[in-house]
Amino acid sequence: MKLTLEQTTKCYGDKIAVDHLNTTFENGVYGLLGANGAGKTTLMRMICGILSPTSGAIQYDEQDITSMGEEYRELLGYLPQDFGYYPEFEAKEFMLYIAALKGIPPMMARRKTKELLELVGLSQVARKKIKTFSGGMKQRLGIAQAMLNDPKILVLDEPTAGLDPKERVRFRNLISDVASERIVILSTHIVSDVEYIADQIMLMRGGCIVAIGTVEELVETIAGKVWEVVTDRCNADALCGKYDIINLRHEQDMVELRIACDGKPDEDAQPVTPTLEDLYLYEFRETTEVK
């Protein structure tokens, strides 16, 4: 099972949202990390077939996904960034509707609906109208609907938006449980969401994948470039103006800074073990080291 992107490009007028992207997805969890406008959502929409690439191709097992039609969509589970729902529908009713759209037989649809609503913690409110749901509940319902057809390709755009920390942990566990034997592509701004569960992390910027690899592999690329220093306020201000600060914490008269830069930023700075968040901030820093 292989999902291949070949020179996939999407342009809106002069703006290139996705730029000649070449990559292959196989079984496993892929975490798409990138700032707003990096092209994550556009890429996901193209993978889901609801947006046509301006050029290039997307293939599933050597077959063009557009020509596969229903056969391809049958393999898909998609949670969009802005999850459209029907306010007057009950949660269960909505799930059964999506099940009908996915061509799931009624008996199985009822069983899967029950299972998934339980799994996402919505079984108690299955008969409640969606308009009464909180943002987090709607998001959980969105996750449940995406998984109704036991998809071989699960595409989740910002799945943890609106979820509280406990729900995020539950979601991460859920994805880990179902990740075997399927392609899971999820995008997020929250690094910790993918740090624990993604087999591969893809960093996107300007429509391109700028880095790809496991968490360890990626973090390794900035080994020796993350520093911590405890200094006075005056020096801290100077360092803030000069470098990209990953974290800043005040301790009485002193300031503890975590800095990402190629060279040692201060004589008291100590190298620390980098994290994925450090990498993210390093890769998406707005300026160069020397401002």
Place this chain on the structure above:
Amino acid sequence: MGSLIKFEFRKIYKKRMNLVVCCITIFLIVAFGIANIVQTYTYNEKGDTISGRAYVKYKKQIAKKLEGQLTNEKAKDVIAEYQNMVATPGYYEGEGEDGHFTDEVYCSYFIPHRQILLDIAHVYDEPGAQTWGSNLNKLSLNDIKPLYEAKKNRFQMILEAGSGDWNYTAAEKQYWTKQYDKIAEPVTYGYAEGWSTWFAMAGFFFYVLVGIFIIMSTVYAGEYEQKADHIILTTKYGKSKVIAAKNIAAFLYGFLLSTACMLIMALVCFGWYGAEGASLPVQSIYFQSTYPLTNVQAVLLYVIMCYLASFMMIAMTLWLSARMKNGLSVLAVMLLLAFVPIFMNESMTNGVYNHILALLPYNAILDGGYNKILSYPFGSCVLNYMNMRIALYLILAAVIIPFAGCAFCRHEVQ
């Protein structure tokens, strides 16, 4: 597929705005029906205003007296009686165009005979003219042609003269002459108040059309607005069966709402005024009509035409809904299409324009057209106004609806 249709139907009827529009539409039809019952009145022989059940009873009494065939001889007797009444001292005031019956005679004689008098009088009007009975007193009983001969003469003169700059083709003339010859003469009169009320009320169905396209405007556009299209279009049947399901649900909803309103109209017309006169010829209501139909046939055709007009409007709304990004844009286009013809008058000179205007939904619903000689020639094939509307709306609905499906299929999320 069945469950998809069920869900799509549920989406339409559960939407609060749709529920409100549906209730308003039904309320309007009920209100128009009640208004018809309450506001319809006449004067009895004593000059008292009568309405409600008394009106129905009185109309039945009058119809009983005049029922039967209106033969040439009877028509002559009616004219003679009219002229006698006018000549009787104290019955008629004034002279010529300004003359009129006294109130007492107006109520006791003219009102009960009004329809038959006007029907006969119109036969002796010049083509294109309507004197509303004022010519009756000028007719010479010895010189005038028998009623049905005069009627046919007038009909042939209209065919020869044409309408505005519209000259009937040979095929049209042949068609209408054939139709005319099928009309049973002499025309049989009787009580048909329910049927004539139906023809008068049918125009209110236009408001049902408006209600329907307001509801249908969001069938596809609503998915885009709510961003539910993102999910739908990625599902197995998101670009196939769901389109059929949406269209079927929309047509079903439109059909049910139309039927509910038709039933209300039927209840008012036939429940209140009675269904007597179903088998009478439509000429008992529209004496000059060239449609060889009974009242029930004429009403059924009218009903079919109304349904097809609503289907055509549904198809058009669905297509626009699938193409446009929001329901309001759809509504704006449909409202223009529906209401602009209200402000477009018939041309005195342009027959083609009039033929097109007559097909626009407002004009089409408002008038059954049974008293018009309006036809659409396609070479040797001629469609009368009613058949043309039925054919056109059916074809348009069938042709447009696949475009709605294509537009939704090709839709790309924003």
